[in-house]
């Protein structure tokens with residue numbers, strides 16, 4: 001953990017992890033049982049019930065109400081349970097007894113809903129307003145994580161095909177890459193347009209890229225997609241490339257960060273439960289540790305060792321119980337540290353006062369709640385140890401509920 | 405479920421600077437110690453008595469208020485101790501017991517707790533108490549009367565009273581360097597300029613106070629005093645004299661940057677600091693009080709919420 005330095009005249013500056021040497025990727029074997037998550041809002045339970053006891057094949061497409069499930073594994077559906085994730089999203093969890101892969105190749109004109117690295121691929125097709133600029137992220141959006149950098153470096157051929165997929169199939173002509181200076185030579189190999197990013201957190205967050213590199217203003221509460229800009233991870237583009245050649249790819253690249261901050265790059269099948277990865281890597285979890293999907297600033301803790309790898313699980317970060325600093329319920333003391341670090345000038349000290357009292361609408365109207373780009377730096381520096389970022393996400397969540 | 409181990413859930417971020425309000429207040433106390441210890445060294449037991457009583461009473465009032473208001477016990481965050489210490493440092497070594505008891509009551513209860521405790525006070529609690537004393541029991545903190553029995557071999561006439569009564573010519577009775585080194589009458593912990601400066605620089609380097617306020621505060625004093633001085637050198641003291649006397653340095657590093665009652669944005673911080681500096685010299689040179697630090701900062705406390713409306717555009 002990066003503690004405050006003894007002398008602290010300037011605000012904290014975090015560098016992103018960068019790749020210096022060649023990385024080797026450890027392949028995680030298939031587990032005995034896999035778990036596939038489906039958002040409840042997109043399926044009816046009755047649609048799924050019929051599959052219990054049935055055998056499904058890798059690449060088999062199961063049409064559901066709002067989505068398709070493309071099975072990443074071959075096996076027999078054992079049961080269906082329920083799971084609740086971040087921001088109260090609830091899922092059905094399909095438990096599958098794994099058998100040896102039997103692959104059904106994708107048909108010519110089929111577009112899947114998800115590929116490893118991108119949950120919502122349909123974004124590129126018929127989104128309103130139409131996407132006219134695809135920005136491929138060869139950078140990662142959290143500290144310590146290097147998944148996208150690894151995919152960019154190691155999977156250039158697939159990425160080339162992925163670009164064809166985007167131009168030919170999605171008909172998006174304007175593609176550019178975002179990368180840190182170390183990776184320029186790979187971008188040159190690709191002969192593509194690219195933007196260079198200073199490797200300082202949180203520069204790589206999409207909204208900041210739109211603001212600082214595209215020099216466009218995003219209105220509060222809007223996403224880059226609303227302005228016709230889609231952000232794609234380099235991993236997603238690599239997998240589009242595999243798909244473009246008529247094959248499936250269901251392996252997710254993950255940066256695994258152990259308690260001692262040692263890094264292992266792994267590749268695991270979508271649906272692999274976390275306990276399987278831990279046992280393959282020989283890692284013991286103690287009572288009271290944290291398992292975080294994502295990095296230290298923006299990740300999400302999980303509460304069950306059965307939680308599976310999903311399409312956008314870029315990192316797994318194990319935090320030792322001794323490193324955990326608990327939040328407090330003290331008032332904001334108006335020290336102004338959060339004001340200094342916020343990359344988009346949100347008046348955080350005023351914002352928390354409103355959020356603590358449940359005044360979400362006013363917080364959005366007067367104090368830029370919806371302009372927050374979710375970097376977490378304000379919580380990191382808060383001397384009163386207020387869970388500022390949590391309040392902000394709660395505020396956004398409550399507002400979105402009100403809007404429904 | 406394969407195996408049940410309790411994992412700790414929480415919201416991001418999972419890192420923290422490790423800083424806390426307690427650490428901050430302890431650092432503030434450490435930074436104030438050189439000046440406080442100098443006062444004890446100079447006045448001996450009476451000064452030690454005032455300081456310990458003041459810290460003790462402040463913590464006691466905080467505890468009592470916690471119990472009455474059924475709030476978590478907050479003396480552990482060292483905020484009350486710091487308030488008590490600074491309050492004591494502003495008093496003469498001869499301050500009577502009851503003044504300390506009443507003063508800390510005003511600071512902790514009226515200045516801080518009735519608003520909801522730490523972070524909620526619109527004014528600097530120490531200054532609320534000092535203002536009350538200045539208005540109601542002026543004689544107790546009249547340094548010339550209070551310290552009449554002390555003789556350390558240097559000019560024991562309170563420097564700011566001297567220039568107030570006799571004009572700039574009185575400055576020649578003092579040596580700026582010795583004033584800065586603490587050879588002057590005044591509050592227990594307010595006279596040792598070099599000690600306060602070292603403490604202040606320590607706090608700035610460690611990032612525990614809003615340095616923009618300290619700096620603009622001192623500049624505000626210097627420039628205003630300079631303008632007065634060139635306008636009428638007979639009547640108005642030179643700017644450095646104002647910097648090294650009265651509560652100036654205590655104000656710059658320990659009073660004006662108090663978190664809750666000062667702004668957080670850059671431009672407001674500068675306006676706030678400079679404004680307080682200007683007011684101090686105005687009060688000293690043409691106002692009714694000998695030292696204007698207490699009221700000047702309080703006035704800026706009042707205006708603070710307005711200043712903080714000046715802030716950069718979001719996104």
Ligand code: SF4
Pocket residue numbers: 341342343344345346348371372373374375376377378379389392
């Ligand atoms: S998380 Fe905090 S620091 Fe980051 S953009 Fe939002 S308000 Fe600003």
Ligand code: SF4
Pocket residue numbers: 331332333334335336337338339348349352378381382383384385386388
């Ligand atoms: S860092 Fe925390 S205590 Fe300081 S002003 Fe921001 S919210 Fe308040």
